[in-house]
Amino acid sequence: MRFVVAVPARLASTRLPGKVMAEIGGKPMLQRVLERCCQARCPAAVVLCTDSEELIAAATGWGVTALATSAACSSGSERIASVAERLLAISASAASDTVIINVQGDQPFIDPGVIDAMAIEFERRQPIPAVMTPIYRLGADRIHDPDVVKTLVAADGRALYFSRSALPHVRGVDPCDWHAQAPYWGHVGIYGYRADVLLRWSDLPSSPLEITEKLEQLRLLEAGIGIDTFVVEGEALSVDTPQQLQQARQLASGMQSG
Numbered sequence: 001m002r003f004v005v006a007v008p009a010r011l012a013s014t015r016l017p018g019k020v021m022a023e024i025g026g027k028p029m030l031q032r033v034l035e036r037c038c039q040a041r042c043p044a045a046v047v048l049c050t051d052s053e054e055l056i057a058a059a060t061g062w063g064v065t066a067l068a069t070s071a072a073c074s075s076g077s078e079r080i081a082s083v084a085e086r087l088l089a090i091s092a093s094a095a096s097d098t099v100i101i102n103v104q105g106d107q108p109f110i111d112p113g114v115i116d117a118m119a120i121e122f123e124r125r126q127p128i129p130a131v132m133t134p135i136y137r138l139g140a141d142r143i144h145d146p147d148v149v150k151t152l153v154a155a156d157g158r159a160l161y162f163s164r165s166a167l168p169h170v171r172g173v174d175p176c177d178w179h180a181q182a183p184y185w186g187h188v189g190i191y192g193y194r195a196d197v198l199l200r201w202s203d204l205p206s207s208p209l210e211i212t213e214k215l216e217q218l219r220l221l222e223a224g225i226g227i228d229t230f231v232v233e234g235e236a237l238s239v240d241t242p243q244q245l246q247q248a249r250q251l252a253s254g255m256q257s258g
Helices: 029-039 053-061 076-081 084-091 112-124 175-180 195-199 208-213 217-222 242-257
Strands: 002-009 045-050 065-068 098-103 131-137 150-153 159-163 185-187 190-194 228-231
Touching: 002 029, 002 076, 002 084, 002 112, 029 045, 029 053, 029 112, 045 053, 045 076, 045 084, 053 065, 065 084, 076 084, 076 098, 076 190, 076 195, 084 098, 084 195, 098 112, 098 195, 112 131, 112 190, 112 228, 131 150, 131 217, 159 217, 190 195, 208 217
Parallel strands: 002 045, 002 098, 045 065, 131 228
Antiparallel strands: 098 190, 131 185, 131 190, 150 159, 150 185
């Protein structure tokens, strides 16, 4: 099985424009993401997928392959899917034997070990999952945060649903005490796609759930495509707001001083 890490990125972010080139600890955020992806052992290649000539030039200068995409892509997965055939050519393997791992361009501290763990999970599971994503156990203080995506998980590890709301709802119990009644799982924003799933992305119907929650993975679930999960320790910070950018800078500063 062959693995390609694809990093979708754009400069026209709605909530924090230009965030992927924001400086964090002396480096642009995107450079940090790409460097960490390159530290993983499993990928045959790490590829930036973007509609920005500026980002293509930057990635090339950092020694990373970049593919140009349309500016009309509505999500990171759609951006990757739009160049899936070229990514497949880079993998030099059949679609059914190639996994494309989507790592968001706003995760400057992504753990390379999580990328490798995903590859291990794909290799050991039969049949090969269509899609897989990591999840982590949520602390009580994060359950009701709408910026934290929650995952409802079946007994066999399949994702039943993703939401910005707390899942499950515990009826008749004060929301402050829900954490004592059920396990809550957060979603790390990384997806592993069997390449043939991405090749038919454009054929998936429009998803009202995706539009409502602003969560791209709901398009897959609503189309009947299952998503497997595996458990990791802790989350990877995604930078979507000025506050999270400041948090990332503080983390980087702590790493440098330590």
